[in-house]
Amino acid sequence: MSPARKIVTFDGPFRMHRAGGVLQSPTLAYETWGELNSARDNAILIFTGLSPSAHATSCAEDPAPGWWEDMIGSGLPIDTDRFFVICVNSLGSCFGSTGPASFDPETGKRYRLKFPVLTLEDVAESAWLVVQYLGIDKLHTVVGCSMGGMTGLALCVRHPESTRSFVSISSATRALPFSIAVRSLQREMIRSDPKWKKGNYKSGNPPITGQRLARKLGMITYRSAEEWVQRFGRERSTTHARIEDQFSAEFAVESYLENHANKFTGAFDPNCYLYLSHASDLFDLAEYGGSLDAGFRRLNLERTLVIGVRTDILFPLDQQRELAAGFEKVCDDAQLVELDCIRGHDSFLVEMDAFRPVLCDFLM
């Protein structure tokens, strides 16, 4: 647990977006950087993708690099000398916020599959509680990456006065069938692992095999074919020659996936993963008013920025253009930036030289 992590528990029932779901007194973990000014109008809220914690960048109390270390800080695009930056660990996650791996105060046992159906609306509403708790009525900017972009949309459509500006990075108005299929299959990999035990795995014995498979499929869709041609081509793995099994990793790309799967496994609770993955499928801006246009009309944003990447197959450019076109109809200052990065959906985490100037210009 990060020493910089702050915790707030909201006493009483938290009503979930899907009918009937209630959480008793959920806890939210968050981190902040910079100072809230006296006008309380310099706050930026960051919504994460599916797996990160609230530790978006390092600080004095916790010098460990955050997941967006090169984007947030003194003199960086999300400049902590000017902005009060908040990152909340998503409701349903496992890094301090209440989720399926947390203990249900009513039973004293972990929620597991008794956790109510999670939606991105719940993630947004719970983060909004944190913002209000911090004494902020209106945010300067909401920044949402990947799943977090949809979470941000959920906040903006439900609380049109919550923020002046919105930045969507490699996200969408809603998931399309390719992404739904990929995530559904990832969930099935975990659920098919006998160790999953319908969510009742022992904490020391999680469904690692399913998690490894799901992570590998994740990596295949987070990066791009083009990057891998340049990076690996048909290069052989250095370990293969020593292994008898003909089906062991023979190509460098197979070893790469193996290494990534090994890093991820154990770092994320499988049930939390299932809930957040499912929530990503469920969100649809068109549910607000019956159409995307109606959804967009409910927004009240002064400025918007949509950033997408040419090689992203999970949230492809078409979806970036749809999002930008929707903002354009309802917002005077709506920008779209299409980046020519080759690292696919993950580019916003790894191609910082491409992303930094765009965020910098927008927040200047």
Place this chain on the structure above:
Amino acid sequence: MSPARKIVTFDGPFRMHRAGGVLQSPTLAYETWGELNSARDNAILIFTGLSPSAHATSCAEDPAPGWWEDMIGSGLPIDTDRFFVICVNSLGSCFGSTGPASFDPETGKRYRLKFPVLTLEDVAESAWLVVQYLGIDKLHTVVGCSMGGMTGLALCVRHPESTRSFVSISSATRALPFSIAVRSLQREMIRSDPKWKKGNYKSGNPPITGQRLARKLGMITYRSAEEWVQRFGRERSTTHARIEDQFSAEFAVESYLENHANKFTGAFDPNCYLYLSHASDLFDLAEYGGSLDAGFRRLNLERTLVIGVRTDILFPLDQQRELAAGFEKVCDDAQLVELDCIRGHDSFLVEMDAFRPVLCDFLM
């Protein structure tokens, strides 16, 4: 077993391409349509993708539709009134040809993982034995689809006098890392299923769970995101409302994958799948002479046709262009046709109206 299926066993050792591998007296299953002319110069050999049998089209002895029913027959592009058409079940498969599910004559037990490492060179060489057995010295045309296109290249580069023309459909000079990663993960899904038992599953109890996952990932890469947007959008599954489990198929695309997985499972032997999938990763035209250019220079083809599809992510257009450019350097009549089909890699099986005229023109 199709009543139209013919069988030939080649007595003696068959030396495999990878050092040391030997099969004793392998059997090949094949079907033929039309008549070999007196000059013996009207034969077309079809190399299949990973999973089809030799039953490419129906005939009097077996009226069941074949996997390329609308392409082969009287008056169709591969016209059985003019051509003697041969389709061989790939060595390593499980529809009559010797493969990991066959009984090893030396032990009386199934080969399973004792089957030697399979390459597309072995598939090509064994099919070439069938062609020679049928009394044919030189083919009119080799047609290879998907994996079969690489098998066809293997034949043409190793036996430059084997055919006058070559048609490659949605194939490549070699697999690139994205496709290798996808296939490697599909194999891992099967190998991770506890029922796989290192290849020693019981015939009534195969690793169905792994096969289902692998098939679903297959479908995700065989079709296209664009098709699915048009076909499914965010349509809900009709069965979901009745099911309690929140992770059951909620979207139509999930039910679609489920139905396809159910159809495929049980139809293909898991070990055979592993061997053929692995063989698809291994082939590389550049191994002939040390570079792709050198590989192409070994060919001796009068006419070539490369067909690719814009939405194919497994064998993308770039690879079609690379293949066509290579042919152009060594062959006077080299054509490339890029089709605007939306059904991805599978288009050659389902968008027959787009493919038929192209094949028809070439074979006219």
